[in-house]
Amino acid sequence: GGIITQTPKFLIGQEGQKLTLKCQQNFNHDTMYWYRQDSGKGLRLIYYSITENDLQKGDLSEGYDASREKKSSFSLTVTSAQKNEMAVFLCASSMGIAEQFFGPGTRLTVL
Amino acid sequence: GEQVEQRPPHLSVREGDSAVITCTYTDPNSYYFFWYKQEPGASLQLLMKVFSSTEINEGQGFTVLLNKKDKRLSLNLTAAHPGDSAAYFCARITGNTRKLIFGLGTTLQVQP
Numbered sequence: 001g002g003i004i005t006q007t008p009k010f011l012i013g014q015e016g017q018k019l020t021l022k023c024q025q026n027f028n029h030d031t032m033y034w035y036r037q038d039s040g041k042g043l044r045l046i047y048y049s050i051t052e053n054d055l056q057k058g059d060l061s062e063g064y065d066a067s068r069e070k071k072s073s074f075s076l077t078v079t080s081a082q083k084n085e086m087a088v089f090l091c092a093s094s095m096g097i098a099e100q101f102f103g104p105g106t107r108l109t110v111l
Numbered sequence: 112g113e114q115v116e117q118r119p120p121h122l123s124v125r126e127g128d129s130a131v132i133t134c135t136y137t138d139p140n141s142y143y144f145f146w147y148k149q150e151p152g153a154s155l156q157l158l159m160k161v162f163s164s165t166e167i168n169e170g171q172g173f174t175v176l177l178n179k180k181d182k183r184l185s186l187n188l189t190a191a192h193p194g195d196s197a198a199y200f201c202a203r204i205t206g207n208t209r210k211l212i213f214g215l216g217t218t219l220q221v222q223p
Contacts, residue, residue: 042200042215043155050209058210066174090154097209099145102155 002027004103006091012109015083021076023091032074033092033100036060042089049074053100078108086111117201117214125222130188132217136200137182143204145211146175146186150197158186158199191221 004025005008024091033048035058045058047066055066065077074090074091092100117134124130134144143162145153161168161184164176168175172195174187184201201214 033209033211043211043213045210048209092155094209097204099141099157099160100211101157102147104154 002029002101004057004091004093004101006089006103006106008106009104010107010109010110013078013081014111015081017081017110019081019108020077020080021089021091021108023074023076024072025091025093025103026072026100027093027095027101028071029093029095029101030071031094031096033069033094034058034064034066035090035092037090037105042065045090046076046089078092081108081110083110115201115203115212115214117217118211119217120215121218121220123220124191126143127190128190130195130219130221132186132193132199132201132219134184134203134214135182136184136203138150138203138205140205141182141203144177144184145202145204146166147200147202148197149200149216151158155200177196186204188219191219193221193223 003090004096028074031050035043037043044060046060048056049068054069067075090105091103094100115136145160146158148158149155162179176185198218200216202220203213
């Protein structure tokens, strides 16, 4: 078994601020993902990475940067937080195109 | 092409009743399907994975049916209990891409 950890659990930022979310997995999975979950809109893929230093854009990459520093970690940066933005950011990992396992999430609030 | 339509968005049943959630898709190149469960405040938990060669998969208290001809995937809870109250999401992977395409989810409430 393995585990995915996300930090922080709650993130409160100011409008225009640059905010970074972190994700670690010990499954030894090659692929990692960042999703945004909004109420009523399901999950939307922001970025994914199939190996260390690789980066692939998802459907919602505008306004975000990502970095796969090493195989076990994948970070996401909100480049300029938008006022009244509230969402849950979920990190996931998989081995190839097999099932994805999800972390507990980071809940973002922008004041 | 890419979308997955999931119905119903909300479902309320009594304990012991059955509950059915359905997803339809249009892309004929969909090979892998998944059902995830998300309890309030928690993350997504994998319930079942289904490959295109499999038509029926059974889990603990639920059955997943894949109708390839109609491009329909369903999750059938046979005798729901309050612990089944959660949001359920279907998802699919196409071809050799690693992108999961999710349905919008179904919020299931099981009344005691």
